[in-house]
Amino acid sequence: MQIVLIEGDGIGPEVTAAACRVVEAAGVMIDWVRTPAGLHAAEQLGDPLPEETLEIIRRYRVALKGPCTTPVGKGFRSINVRLRQGLDLYASVRPVKTLPGVRTPYDKVDLVVVRENTEGLYAGLEHEVVPGVIESVRLITRAAAERIVRFAFELARTGGRRLVTFCHKADVMRLSDGLFLECARAVADEFPFIRFDEKPIDNVCLELATDPSRFDVLVMENLFGDVISDLCAGLVGGLGLVPGANLGARYAVFEAVHGSAPDIAGKGLANPIAVVRSAAMMLEHVGHRPAAQRIEQAVARTLENQIGLTRDLGGDGTTATITEQLIKNL
Ligand code: NAI
Numbered sequence: 001m002q003i004v005l006i007e008g009d010g011i012g013p014e015v016t017a018a019a020c021r022v023v024e025a026a027g028v029m030i031d032w033v034r035t036p037a038g039l040h041a042a043e044q045l046g047d048p049l050p051e052e053t054l055e056i057i058r059r060y061r062v063a064l065k066g067p068c069t070t071p072v073g074k075g076f077r078s079i080n081v082r083l084r085q086g087l088d089l090y091a092s093v094r095p096v097k098t099l100p101g102v103r104t105p106y107d108k109v110d111l112v113v114v115r116e117n118t119e120g121l122y123a124g125l126e127h128e129v130v131p132g133v134i135e136s137v138r139l140i141t142r143a144a145a146e147r148i149v150r151f152a153f154e155l156a157r158t159g160g161r162r163l164v165t166f167c168h169k170a171d172v173m174r175l176s177d178g179l180f181l182e183c184a185r186a187v188a189d190e191f192p193f194i195r196f197d198e199k200p201i202d203n204v205c206l207e208l209a210t211d212p213s214r215f216d217v218l219v220m221e222n223l224f225g226d227v228i229s230d231l232c233a234g235l236v237g238g239l240g241l242v243p244g245a246n247l248g249a250r251y252a253v254f255e256a257v258h259g260s261a262p263d264i265a266g267k268g269l270a271n272p273i274a275v276v277r278s279a280a281m282m283l284e285h286v287g288h289r290p291a292a293q294r295i296e297q298a299v300a301r302t303l304e305n306q307i308g309l310t311r312d313l314g315g316d317g318t319t320a321t322i323t324e325q326l327i328k329n330l
Contacts, residue, residue, distance in 0.1 A: 001286065004056055004063035005032040008040045010260025011270035012066025018272035018323040019064065019279040022298070025327040026291040028283060033060055037079055038068035040261075049079045054086050057251055064282055065255040066275065069262070077124055084117040085124075089246035089253055090144065091151045092117045094229045095281075100239035101303035102313065108213040109235050114155060115225020116148040117246060122222040125298035140176040140221065145183035149248075153191045163195040163216035164188070165206045167224055180221060201228075208232065233257050240271030240312045243278035245285070254282040268318040271310040273299055276326060294330055301329040 005020070007013040023030060035056045042048040048070060057063050067278035068079045083089070092115040098107050101143035152164050166184040170177035181198060188196035199207075201224050207214060208228070212235050220228065233242040246253045256274030264270055277299060284292040302308070308325040309315025315322075 001029070002031045002033050002060050003282070003286070004060045005034050006037045006053070006063060006065040006068070007034070008037065008066025008260060009069040010067060010262045010265035012038070012068065012260055014167050014266075014268065014270050014319050015256070015272040015275040016064065016066040018319055018326075019275045021323060022295060022326050022330070023279050023283065023291075024202075025330050026283075026294050028186075028288050028291045032064075032287060037065070037083070039071065042071055042076065043049060044073075048076050049082050049086070053081070057253065061204045061251050062282060062286060064252045064275075064279055065253050067256065067258060067260040069260045078122075081122050081124060083253065084246055087246075087251040087253065088118065088249055089248040089251060090116065090118050091247045092225060092229070092244060093107050093155065093247060093281075094232065094242060094244045094257055096232040096236055096242055098236055099241060099303050100300050101207060101306055102241070104235060104237055106212050109232075111212065111215040111232065111315040112155065112159070112217050113225060113229050113232055114148065114217060114219040115229065116144060116219075116221050117225075118143050118222070120222030120224075122226075137172065138176050141179050142179060142183055145180045146187055149187040149219055150190070152217050153187060153194055156194050157191065158215045160280055161194075162217045163197060163206070164191075165197045165199055166188075167199055167201045167218055167220040167228070169201050169224075171200065177221070184219070188215070204228070207229065208235065229257050238271075238312050239274065240310065241273050241277070243274055243281050245278070245281050252282070252285055254278040254285070268320060269311055270319050272319055272323055273302075273313050275327075298326050298329040302326050305329070312330075 007016045035053045070078045094113040100160045119139045121138045123139040168177040170181045194298040242257045280292040302325045308317040308321035
């Protein structure tokens, strides 16, 4: 099976290499099709997301991606935003679950953040009205709003989940979130067997910080989803643990929630678990559910045993030691 691999920047090459080793050890032979994106691509090819990289993903349809650094102030648009828009990866899915052995304030977190990936304030529509005044467009369309809410309900239905919470700020952004809310309510009517709730995003933050167990599937627009994804990662032990997928009708790109972590890049300190679990989601997506489940069990055992863990998990190990443990525990 051929799957595209984007190593990315910073800790990207370290954590994606670990993920490839774990996938192989789980018994799935993948012929990785390597293609560049990020700083290397910007330096060598003049574009951090070359059209050829998009073409390769279109050809093979599924990719595992390490985090990419978008050069700031050099006129480049975010690679991740371009990738998601270019491939119409309209749904970002981040499952957030309490893991064994990881001490956190709450022990019953089990939720999924579904984020609209192509519009909102990240549509990239900004301009200078006059010097000193910038206008950003918060784009919400009925078509994109309905499809992301429908996606969240379908995910709830197929995943045996009971509640979908739509997060918004419709009291302030009355037109844009007003339309999104109207769409959410209409789609919710199609799924009378799944509970629907609608909450202002600030209330959601408060409740996530006080009792995250009350949430199941959360669905929201792009910027809210970006922020809530990191917040939820913090609830279960941090960015080094939470996997993610960007899904569209034709293509799928799997990646961790975290970025390229320049502060620890090249030091062997990165926790590869988030990318390893993203690879497990990818295996499930392409029909290797048993291998995906074995990887998840190996992650649980590794965290429980507390051997070889990286510093973000309170250990004194490295990317190499934790990867060895993951492979041993498969
Ligand atoms: P970041 O997620 O890279 O780092 C935030 C903090 O978490 C840092 O202290 C870092 O050391 C730590 N951390 C992150 N991942 C870790 C891991 N696997 N193991 C241990 N510690 C980890 O966020 P930051 O610093 O805001 O962004 C750095 C760069 O990454 C930026 O250029 C940003 O644009 C890019 N980025 C890329 C993403 C992607 O490609 N999907 C997502 C988020 C940011």
